[in-house]
Amino acid sequence: MSSSIDTGAAPAPASDAHATPATIGDVQRLASDIHRSVAAVIEGKDDVIRTAVVVLLAEGHLLIEDVPGVGKTMLAKALARSIDSPMRRIQFTPDLLPSDVTGVSVFNQDTRTFEFRPGAIFANVVVGDEINRASPKTQSALLECMEEGQVTVDGTTYQLQKPFLVMATQNPIEMEGTYPLPEAQRDRFMARISMGYPPAGAEVEMLDVHGGGSPLDRMRPVTDGATVARMADRVAQVHASPALRQYIVDIAAATRGSSALRLGASPRASLQLLRAARAYAALDGRDHVIPEDVQALIGPVLAHRVILSSDNQHLHRGAGAVLGEIVRRVPVPAASR
Structure with missing residues (x-):
């Protein structure tokens, strides 16, 4: 059984079936706009940003791994805010349950029926912070979502909207309180990148830009979900x-x-x-x-x-x-x- 649900967030604009087909030039311009927007927040990491944009347009998922404090979550949030689409953030902790991610069926006393309450995975862009601090059972809740773009709860399948991108951050496995990601989970991520420490000049600029407040607050979307989906269709060709x-x-x-x-x-x-x-x-x-x-x-x-x-x-x-x-x-x- 399959179903679509209202997640409570504003849905991404529907693609116009009669819209002019995207060209490679359109894809290149969109990628440049997103890159420039993210680069205003993440200094000195052009290669990392390029890989993130590649994953977005290839309809994959991105794993960002490195030590704390080098901008993993900042990169994920900056990319998400460049797209005018519903975004959810999941803070993975040892006590996080699979139902917190996928959703749960709750009994409604008035209607005497079960109602599905969607979890945080129901968004176009999902930022999973410190994914390897959650238990393997909770990590595995993402497998169906990432591979098939759907969630199955109590025998009912709910479709996720497109575009659907999971960007997860994780600390190295040697860090305190981490669980290794299962092989099946790692295989769902199209790419893994490491932030690394910024060059000295970029770090000085970061102190200037970030010292007076978060530049994320000043970010404005440069595109929307429908446009990203249209460009992804062109990339697939x-x-x-x-x-x-x-x-x-x-x-x-x-x-x-x-x-x-x-x-x-x-x-x-x-x-x-x-x-x-x-x-x-x-x-x-x-x-x-x-x-x-x-x-x-x-x-x-x-x-x-x-x-x-x-x-x-x-x-x-x-x-x-x-x-x-x-x-x-x-x-x-x-x-x-």
């Missing part, structure tokens, strides 16, 4: 040649056969890599994917999905370095159009 698709499959297969990895990339990872590469190409103004697009996204899209072998863990090798070596051994297609 970016051409990827058979040779380029084979290249992605060859990379995934190479990770599965590598002795340096205990767990390689899943078929879902291959699909996510293709979708992200299409968005990456569109941001560069191209209507086709080239191998360099794929290579640029190997770290963000694959590193959090693979598990290093015991030997490599003992050597403290990073997944990014291992993946880089694997990709260098995979033949690059001569033609990509």
